[in-house]
Amino acid sequence: DAGVIQSPRHEVTEMGQEVTLRCKPISGHNSLFWYRQTMMRGLELLIYFNNNVPIDDSGMPEDRFSAKMPNASFSTLKIQPSEPRDSAVYFCASSWGGGREKLFFGSGTQLSVL
C-alpha cells in the first residue's frame, strides 16, 4: 500500500498567487481530512470529507481557502490569493469508518508564501 500521497512536497510562491495542493487517499478509505500544522497552533483541521462530501469546513480560515473531492481517489486544497500567513505544512489524512478510526497521514506539503 502506497499510503496517502501528497504533492507537491514543497511549494514556494509569492503573495497573491494561487496555490493548489493535491492528495490521493488510501484506496478503500471513505474519509479524507486536510490539516494545517504550524508551531504556533499545532495541527488544525481545515476540512474533512466523508464519501466525497464535505462534512465540516468550519476550520477553513477564510474564503481564500477552498477544497474539493471530485472522486474517492483525489482531493485538492486551493488557496487564492495566498498570503505569507498561510505558510505552514499542510497534511492530508484518510481513514475508513467516517473519521472514527485512526487517521493515516501523508508526508505533507511545506508551503512558503513570500
Next chain:
Amino acid sequence: GESVGLHLPTLSVQEGDNSIINCAYSNSASDYFIWYKQESGKGPQFIIDIRSNMDKRQGQRVTVLLNKTVKHLSLQIAATQPGDSAVYFCAENKAGNQFYFGTGTSLTVIP
C-alpha cells in the same frame, strides 16, 4: 504534559531507559484516543489507540494508559531507542466529532 500554546514540552531520556509521555485531554465526552509519532519532515504516524471502555492497552514496546477520572492519557515506551526520537501527539475524539490534537511532546533519546 501537553498544552496549547507556544512551547513544546520536551523530554530527554537515555537509550535503554523507559519513557513516559503525558497528555491531559480536554473533553470528558471524548471516547477514543490515539498516540501519533512525528519525525522531522514526515507526517504523523499512528502508534497505538485506546477506547474509553479500556484503561490500558499494550503494543510492541508501547503501552497507553487512560485515566478518565482526571482526563489523562500517557504513553509508555519501553527500552527507548534513538529511533524513538520524535514529537509525540495525543489526539482525542468524541463520537460524531473530529479529532483534536495536542501540541505535542518532543522526545530526545541520548545514545
